[in-house]
Amino acid sequence: MISWWPSALAGEHDAISPPVVAVAASAIPDGTPIEVSAAPGEALQDIVARLPRGSTLLLRAGRHQGPLLLDRPLTLVGEPGAVLDGGGTGSVLLVAADDVTVRDLHVTGGGHLPQHDDSGVVVSGDRAVLERVRVTHAYLGIDLRMADEATVRDCVVEGNPDSVFGLRGDGIRLWESDRNLIVGNHLTNVRDLVVWYSDDNVITGNEVRGSRYGTHLMHADRNRIEGNRYDGDVVGVFVMYSDTIEVLRNLVRGAHGEAGIGLGFKESEALVCEGNVLADNTTGLYVDTTPQRQNGPASFTGNLVAANDFGVRFHGPSTGAVFSENAFVSNRVPAASDERGRGTNASFDRNFWSEYAGYDLDQDGVGDLPHQVRTASGRLRERTPALAWMTGTPALSLVDLFVAAFPMFAPDPVLTDPHPLVHPPVVEASP
Numbered sequence: 001m002i003s004w005w006p007s008a009l010a011g012e013h014d015a016i017s018p019p020v021v022a023v024a025a026s027a028i029p030d031g032t033p034i035e036v037s038a039a040p041g042e043a044l045q046d047i048v049a050r051l052p053r054g055s056t057l058l059l060r061a062g063r064h065q066g067p068l069l070l071d072r073p074l075t076l077v078g079e080p081g082a083v084l085d086g087g088g089t090g091s092v093l094l095v096a097a098d099d100v101t102v103r104d105l106h107v108t109g110g111g112h113l114p115q116h117d118d119s120g121v122v123v124s125g126d127r128a129v130l131e132r133v134r135v136t137h138a139y140l141g142i143d144l145r146m147a148d149e150a151t152v153r154d155c156v157v158e159g160n161p162d163s164v165f166g167l168r169g170d171g172i173r174l175w176e177s178d179r180n181l182i183v184g185n186h187l188t189n190v191r192d193l194v195v196w197y198s199d200d201n202v203i204t205g206n207e208v209r210g211s212r213y214g215t216h217l218m219h220a221d222r223n224r225i226e227g228n229r230y231d232g233d234v235v236g237v238f239v240m241y242s243d244t245i246e247v248l249r250n251l252v253r254g255a256h257g258e259a260g261i262g263l264g265f266k267e268s269e270a271l272v273c274e275g276n277v278l279a280d281n282t283t284g285l286y287v288d289t290t291p292q293r294q295n296g297p298a299s300f301t302g303n304l305v306a307a308n309d310f311g312v313r314f315h316g317p318s319t320g321a322v323f324s325e326n327a328f329v330s331n332r333v334p335a336a337s338d339e340r341g342r343g344t345n346a347s348f349d350r351n352f353w354s355e356y357a358g359y360d361l362d363q364d365g366v367g368d369l370p371h372q373v374r375t376a377s378g379r380l381r382e383r384t385p386a387l388a389w390m391t392g393t394p395a396l397s398l399v400d401l402f403v404a405a406f407p408m409f410a411p412d413p414v415l416t417d418p419h420p421l422v423h424p425p426v427v428e429a430s431p
Contacts, residue, residue: 018117018145018175028053028072044068059084059105066092066109070100078105085109091119092138095147101129110138114169119143120157123150130155139169141190144177144198151181159189165212165234166191174198174220187211195220202226208233214252217242225250230262236278238264239271247273249428255281262308264288269296269320275427276303284308284331287346289316296320304329304427310336314344314414321346327424329354335373335414344415352421360422371420372413 033054038047040062047057048070055074061081067090070076074097078084086092086109093107102121111118120135121142128150134157135141141157144150157171171190172182177198184205187193192213195201197220204226208214214230217223218240226248230236236252238261239245245268252262260282265271269291278284284305291298298321305311311331312323315338323346328334334353337344350366358369 073099161189249275285312
């Protein structure tokens, strides 16, 4: 783990597979698919047991008693005001068959036992479709367990803002689940949106607020994180031990506190990080031993990194990481390295730096002098994390003014950009 990572984020998940959903499926009658409706108080499981494959069950407005097991391909739809209530124990809705669709339903009243992974909705079948499902009062929101090719669209998961992060469950979790589309969902006050041991997924157009990890990937290859909005989370996106990852056009702001990070990468490679807006975070970009293999590909292009305490922060070697056409604007410390006084070995060329003091006599848009990042106050904070509370104070500003007046005391540069841009590139994130 990262050496300065606080206990609030350490050990947040045990890498233990969630329990397999054990179901005793009833005999499925033959016949043509039918459409039936259920009023509150009717035994839903008995109704499902009589449905042929491909049937549709409409829940009338009102509160329906869960839990409910869907053990055959069918469509479950709620009228406006329809609620499926688990009564406060266990998981509420279990999708155990392939080709199940659930739409327009409020799912609530799940258990809150982490050891049982109590969930609002558990999906263990393939090709499920969840649309406009709202989950409240459950430990986990939507849990995909070894479920492939699902679509989770326009769903809402609401956690408990009064609970500490460690006692909240994940809003959406993918575990050993591949080729899924997670799109247009809204998560508030949950723990994380997790993609673990899951490949070839697309996470796009979602909004995560007031949570811990907006999106957390681990041992998850060939995933795309695009056009999401992360507002007031501890960490926007963190990628660990994963290859061939695209992080594109996301907006991350307000990741505050000691562990606050916009986008973070640890021991991963074959990365494309492009067109993101990272503003008002403790650290905009955090790069830890990425790419993992020396000279492995990792591209950071066209990102706006603005008004953060640290623009980009490096931990461990990053040979092969390439930064170009990015805009680093008004960060208190533009770049820092945790490598005990050594600068980063990542490559920087043709980036915009708002503090660049050079000139462009030939007016080609590129500075005629290289830009070097070296800040004495930033180096002090790297060596003494307790000084973080002094960020932005006159005391630390005086340190930089002193070094500017007496360059012989300046620290070694963290990085050098040989061809700095004199005008910022235009960056527009999707959200």
